[in-house]
Amino acid sequence: MTVVLDVRDLQKTFGAVVAAKDINVTVSEHEIIGIIGANGAGKTTFVNMVTGFLKPTSGHIEFAGRNIMGLPPRTITNLGISRSFQVPQVFASESVFDNLMMAYAIAEESGLGLLSPLYNDARAVRVDNHLARYQIAEYRDATSSTLPQGIRKLLDIAMAAVSKPSLLMLDEPTSGISVEEKFDLMDIIMDALRQDQTTVLFIEHDMEIVERYVSRVLAFYQGEIICDAPVAEALVDPGVREFVIGEEYHRTRTGNGGQS
Amino acid sequence: MRYADKTVIGLSIAFLVLAFADFFMAEWVRFIGLQSLARGAVALGLLVLWRTGLVSFGHALYFGIGAYAAAMLTLIGYHDAFFLVFAGTLAAGFLAFLLGFLLRRYRGIFFALLNMAFSMILYGVIVKTEELGSTDGFSVLAPTFLGYAPEGEAVQTTLFIFTLVITYIVTVGVHLYLKTTLGGMSMAVRENEIRVEYLGYSAEKVIHVKYVFSGLVAGFGGAIMALAIGQVDPDSMANWTVSGEFVFITILSGIGNVGATFIGALVFELIRTYAFEYAPHIWQLILGGSLLTIIMFLPDGIWSLFGRLRKSEKAPHP
Numbered sequence: 411m412t413v414v415l416d417v418r419d420l421q422k423t424f425g426a427v428v429a430a431k432d433i434n435v436t437v438s439e440h441e442i443i444g445i446i447g448a449n450g451a452g453k454t455t456f457v458n459m460v461t462g463f464l465k466p467t468s469g470h471i472e473f474a475g476r477n478i479m480g481l482p483p484r485t486i487t488n489l490g491i492s493r494s495f496q497v498p499q500v501f502a503s504e505s506v507f508d509n510l511m512m513a514y515a516i517a518e519e520s521g522l523g524l525l526s527p528l529y530n531d532a533r534a535v536r537v538d539n540h541l542a543r544y545q546i547a548e549y550r551d552a553t554s555s556t557l558p559q560g561i562r563k564l565l566d567i568a569m570a571a572v573s574k575p576s577l578l579m580l581d582e583p584t585s586g587i588s589v590e591e592k593f594d595l596m597d598i599i600m601d602a603l604r605q606d607q608t609t610v611l612f613i614e615h616d617m618e619i620v621e622r623y624v625s626r627v628l629a630f631y632q633g634e635i636i637c638d639a640p641v642a643e644a645l646v647d648p649g650v651r652e653f654v655i656g657e658e659y660h661r662t663r664t665g666n667g668g669q670s
Numbered sequence: 671m672r673y674a675d676k677t678v679i680g681l682s683i684a685f686l687v688l689a690f691a692d693f694f695m696a697e698w699v700r701f702i703g704l705q706s707l708a709r710g711a712v713a714l715g716l717l718v719l720w721r722t723g724l725v726s727f728g729h730a731l732y733f734g735i736g737a738y739a740a741a742m743l744t745l746i747g748y749h750d751a752f753f754l755v756f757a758g759t760l761a762a763g764f765l766a767f768l769l770g771f772l773l774r775r776y777r778g779i780f781f782a783l784l785n786m787a788f789s790m791i792l793y794g795v796i797v798k799t800e801e802l803g804s805t806d807g808f809s810v811l812a813p814t815f816l817g818y819a820p821e822g823e824a825v826q827t828t829l830f831i832f833t834l835v836i837t838y839i840v841t842v843g844v845h846l847y848l849k850t851t852l853g854g855m856s857m858a859v860r861e862n863e864i865r866v867e868y869l870g871y872s873a874e875k876v877i878h879v880k881y882v883f884s885g886l887v888a889g890f891g892g893a894i895m896a897l898a899i900g901q902v903d904p905d906s907m908a909n910w911t912v913s914g915e916f917v918f919i920t921i922l923s924g925i926g927n928v929g930a931t932f933i934g935a936l937v938f939e940l941i942r943t944y945a946f947e948y949a950p951h952i953w954q955l956i957l958g959g960s961l962l963t964i965i966m967f968l969p970d971g972i973w974s975l976f977g978r979l980r981k982s983e984k985a986p987h988p
Binding site for chain 1: 847849850851852853854855857858861862864865866867868869870871872
């Protein structure tokens, strides 16, 4: 399989704090990868470095054979890596439709094309199709700041997917979503992304979600990747059990009550 | 017709009416009209910035550059209005382009006051320059128009038509521009720069483009003002109070519509003229009071009056 993302010896320090250390990851086309780890383990730092939000202290990041170390987010986005955010980044005072209209316009226009009208009927059709695909069509004319959290998350991800990225990084797509809604939300996202054959990396705390949607797991602990393996293997890895999953998951898996 | 929306039609009607009225206007009315067009043009630039979430307290810088560039060219023998206004506009635009590289990195109060700081540097330079008349400024001879050299009242009549035509074109242009992708990015940058970056475009670049545009129209307004008054001086062209007036006009007009800036500028001129005429000792108080009234009762500016009218028309009868 073709390698999309190749990360070598990535380091990031903030003064004496080591946020990322010896990160080596290779991502192939069409993989769905789950990134797990406790708070502060370096998951978001990793995503921030790959997407250009943070400049790594040292290392190499190659995307589709091209060195993208130190490039700004907009350049990396244009090369084909998009991301969503833990806290949705949308145009809060605009409608859902206008949010996506802007996303499409920026993705589709460049140079003098930027001076063509933002609104055109063909683009509006594409926006409506996109809304339907992410099942937020009923919120089309609602102002983004008034949306329920789950819908706002979907909008954020839908906006990231507009440019049809080859690699999409989702930062905790299900955080702040109620347990009952989590699977529905992930189904919508994964169905939509499968149509575009997008390679997906997503940060997730819920192991049931990880088990159900990903093929491979990257487990972070104190800035390092302590486990990079297929999901079934990773979830029984002793390191992952101890530092990431903790006792509770352990108990339900093996059935022996280990709690005091 | 895709481009012939209500605003364009409204602007076109206003243009034709004013162009026709030019031949009948009393001289003082025309003078107020010219000043309103000049200041309205600057407010148009501020509107574009304002929509991007930025307020400048220093656009007297570009107004002053436009005015002084045009006026200084008359000193060395250029008198054609087209050339003077073009040169004034371009000089201001070029300066905005250069300063833009620094200013596009700032937001909020820092952006506002850095602009003011630069404008006060210009003010200081002019005041200290004896050759430019220091605080007294110097007078500007009546311009010619492509070889046509009007005399007496015809100077102002021609200047008014000249200004009206350019202002009309620029205003319609801005209105259409605001509907383009780049124009619409004002909203995007104001709302969320991070998202703009992650959609693949530079927020700073957007701001820079808008900043240069605001510099160009402010330079245009300044050059027109120099020709209209026939005089340039630092206190009415480059002082920070002039910048304040532009912000005043923008608040007065609201940012809802490009046409509103000229209505706002006209209202401003009228308030100031009459306040000065009838209450020379407290005219500033009246000006301040009217600003307060606008902020309290029409926080979205004069333009929101039109919105209210439209709403009450549509409101269902009980």
